[in-house]
Amino acid sequence: MSLKIGVVGYGYWGPNLVRNFTATDDCQVTAVCDMSDDRLAQVTKLYPSIALFQDFDEFLASGLDAVAIATPVRTHFPLAMKALQAGKHVLVEKPMAETADQARQLIAEAEQRGLTLMVDHTFVYTGAVRKIRELYAAGDLGDVQYFDSTRLNLGLYQHDIDVIWDLAVHDLSIIDYVLDEAPTTVSAVGTAHVKGMPEDMAYLTLFYASGMMAHIGVNWLSPVKVRRTVLGGTKKMVVWDDLEPSEKIKVYDTGITVTDDPEKIYDMIVGYRVGDMWAPKVPMLEALAIEAQHFVECIRDGSVPETPGAIGLRVVEILEAATLSMKNRGRPVELGAKK
Amino acid sequence: MSLKIGVVGYGYWGPNLVRNFTATDDCQVTAVCDMSDDRLAQVTKLYPSIALFQDFDEFLASGLDAVAIATPVRTHFPLAMKALQAGKHVLVEKPMAETADQARQLIAEAEQRGLTLMVDHTFVYTGAVRKIRELYAAGDLGDVQYFDSTRLNLGLYQHDIDVIWDLAVHDLSIIDYVLDEAPTTVSAVGTAHVKGMPEDMAYLTLFYASGMMAHIGVNWLSPVKVRRTVLGGTKKMVVWDDLEPSEKIKVYDTGITVTDDPEKIYDMIVGYRVGDMWAPKVPMLEALAIEAQHFVECIRDGSVPETPGAIGLRVVEILEAATLSMKNRGRPVELGAKK
Amino acid sequence: MSLKIGVVGYGYWGPNLVRNFTATDDCQVTAVCDMSDDRLAQVTKLYPSIALFQDFDEFLASGLDAVAIATPVRTHFPLAMKALQAGKHVLVEKPMAETADQARQLIAEAEQRGLTLMVDHTFVYTGAVRKIRELYAAGDLGDVQYFDSTRLNLGLYQHDIDVIWDLAVHDLSIIDYVLDEAPTTVSAVGTAHVKGMPEDMAYLTLFYASGMMAHIGVNWLSPVKVRRTVLGGTKKMVVWDDLEPSEKIKVYDTGITVTDDPEKIYDMIVGYRVGDMWAPKVPMLEALAIEAQHFVECIRDGSVPETPGAIGLRVVEILEAATLSMKNRGRPVELGAKK
């Protein structure tokens, strides 16, 4: 029998959820909940058979098996909690909640009721991130010495959260998925350029016990879109440019070169790289399609999602620590979380 | 009469100095000093008429008007001081000295003797940096809200200095030249991946009284070369990619967009930019050729160079503060320097 | 009252037609016709309210106002003719028909019955092509001296038509839309690498009375996708790279430079360009959305589409001539068509 899914929030991300769950096997979108008449009219134009709701309780009572939440962050906790309490499986937009404490409550509620609680860390379901994890897990990169990510947008302002909670959350979920090690300390700097608005650019540094360092730059005020991540390993290095249409991932056969020989130094400067480069084929499937199917399967099988509440919590813990550090101009903040 | 110039240090940068001063009007390279027989043999192969020295004192005594120093940083102070004391004008490689105190002594010595002391901040003489300064000075960018620079190399290890002193020095000299404001505080993080070697990757953040923030990422362990700088202004934004063969500078007609309208938010996400882009023509002349000529002119006219010792000192002061902050995992360090 | 549209052919392009017409105001997709059960099942999954047909006559009899045809080229003529004879407005995939004669018959039939006959030259409705037309029509480019287009794909084989009819048709429709002049002569070379299959790579040259020359390279066997067009004008030149995510169109402030001065020649070689570059903002709307709305409006108002049957015919005439030339290794073929 087909799973009945309801989507709450039909703003920027909601339409993608509806479209993907509609195309997923063994499930159907039967209800959408949003406060705006205009947005609900858009639902009907494309999907005349979906039931519309402006009241969340009525929506919950419409015979749903699961709920996907794509509303502002401040509403994640109350809506997800209500849905869980009503016995619905939940897929919640990133970041999972406004505080680690809220995240813990949601996890406990889902566990107690035996419900699936999954966080929509979409990038974890992309071909690129999975390929990087595969290379790392197979030992091809050696020890990863640094992770450096740049994520720049122009002008997408979210009033209720700052740029770290909006953009760095992606990188934190990617780092958590790809690497086996958890950070011990976080330092962050950032600034807000518009009075009364949250920080619009920020830089996070994560310190690891192994000596690994991760750095994440995020910015809403960039003139160009950038999505670029570098993993520096002792054996090989990876550059992932998510805006490249075809060669998203490039694996460089390079490592650290220590030399005193001025001739070699010169060669390196003019030559740029010291080995071959290899761009493995990366599947081009839409991440959300894979994620939607995974959510449905986890519900059916009772299996743990690849991005469960517990990982959502870990990411929120780092976000909280980064916010604290940023308020103190980069003062390091210790993290308790262990992976 | 033609100025007689001697070059000390014929490793990586020295050959460029010899080539450019040789091609400059009203001067000639009459002597090269280096400890290596092999390197001196290379000089003779290309320039049979240049006199060769392995002893710096004999080199200084060979009838020179000016000396260009392209040796390791730890030798900048003793060699430059000796040259000034021998009455020679001096062009010294960046960073000017190992400490701000050394830089101050050199400035005092040059001033007292009425000699030209110029620091080889090469980027200041590039068409790209001068065009950016021109745009900023004309008010085209509005207030600059942030400066973000990434400078990545593979494998060029300098044993006596860390990556900040090797690479970030470029960005500090560029920021000093382009902007009218001086930073008040610096925070830096960095790490070394090879035992017994200096830091090989680092991130600097400069805070300014106006709210402006500058961030500089430098790395010797990158699999790819990157030279990318963004200036975010209230009116326009500039992206400078120094590895682009033709369109090095792109000026974006974009600014901050604050909106609650989900339709507009969506448009921005899919559209990337909200205005036209313009790539002004940038002269392609070799920076060092312009700089060499400028050095000769300053000596002849007694005029102050665009990169005098005083600016070399300002840059060294920030380098010292950044090193201190990095040793303390990003603890902010105040700067006394005013522009 | 809402226009009822039926889509025939639900293979590669049909789903895009259904999606876009579904989202268009004042119309609805009420029927889809395809021979494949699987494809029809896909329709129902996404659009449960659309009626399904495997018989074209029954489909036509289902109360439609208009028909969009996205089937193999050899079926365009019989299906479009039947639809027109049944009194339906028609939007037909490019190329419009297999022969100019068929195209003429369709035009005559539509005219006689007062029906809208529009050809799906999608690129004409892109922001990029419309911006280029705008620049040309305003005289900003001066006289266009050449048009050079490269359109490379990997592995999309269409058995019933060759690469000219599959890919060059796009460029021919773009040239026809942008420029005011029609070609007088066409020369084409091409080759087939798989026995029994049509030509998979080809080069077309169009000659114009003014001296203008257009060249189109198309290839199904490329290892990389390329969509690159250059217009060389006496005042300015345009480079359109359709795979660029943001700066699709670049306008260069360059022209012909004639010089005997070896110094200047050298400067040009190292400098690449001689003026500024400007990338105007190009609207990012989906072309097919605009085209769908335009089709609906033309039907309602009785106005002539921007890509009417007459233009579809002009393009087919050039395709016929190019095929003839290609069979004779580039022998020039005269064209009768006048714009």
Add this chain to the structure above:
Amino acid sequence: MSLKIGVVGYGYWGPNLVRNFTATDDCQVTAVCDMSDDRLAQVTKLYPSIALFQDFDEFLASGLDAVAIATPVRTHFPLAMKALQAGKHVLVEKPMAETADQARQLIAEAEQRGLTLMVDHTFVYTGAVRKIRELYAAGDLGDVQYFDSTRLNLGLYQHDIDVIWDLAVHDLSIIDYVLDEAPTTVSAVGTAHVKGMPEDMAYLTLFYASGMMAHIGVNWLSPVKVRRTVLGGTKKMVVWDDLEPSEKIKVYDTGITVTDDPEKIYDMIVGYRVGDMWAPKVPMLEALAIEAQHFVECIRDGSVPETPGAIGLRVVEILEAATLSMKNRGRPVELGAKK
């Protein structure tokens, strides 16, 4: 003993010859001949020990072993012939001569006198072209089905030769070096946009007995510089972009895909490529340095150069045929030459 080399022509290319032969072991540049006082003054500024000549006979009589000719094409034959008759080894700029007949006379003269006659097909000595040859010769590409090259410049006008003789000559020398097969027929189209000037844009198609097709597009009126070559093989395909600073050569693990399955067709369209890509390391040495050394070695050993007069002749034969075809709007011209 060191070989004495004289360079005639100190315009655009001559300085590169002087610089590279000066840096080559076992040879020295002892004389430069040019008609311009200004250019000769430039020689003296950089190389005070080189003897200067305005008379070619005096230059030849100055004790030279070999002569490098970098003068306009129309003077290649008389200067090279004089030099050979005076017993000098000769390196002559491309194209070797104005006619195949002249080229044959030079070859005969050199052979009779036992002198080295080498043509400066510089690209043959680049790391990129040698790597492509290596891949082809090892069978990695399979059968090469097409060669497609685009070579675009802005504004470099050479009054005495057209764009085919100026730019396509590079591609013809590369094709000759890389592939084992010689073309049987050539078709060319081109046009001149400035009255009284030679053709400034042209397209050449070479037909081969095996079914292989080569296409070369050259243009002096491009707004951007392009140097892009694609080799399509049955096993692998190569894209060479000579303006890429690091990854000049990309090898694609792709081939021809024939399919009727619409799902697969769709996948290919959105996926762009069907296999991995690999960018082998390409040595970054200056081609002319390698070529200069090769010329010196060939003279010393009496060995046949990699680019001897015989290959210069083959290229000139194709240039002659292409010119004839271009005058007849693409009429195919048969080639007698066998490789």
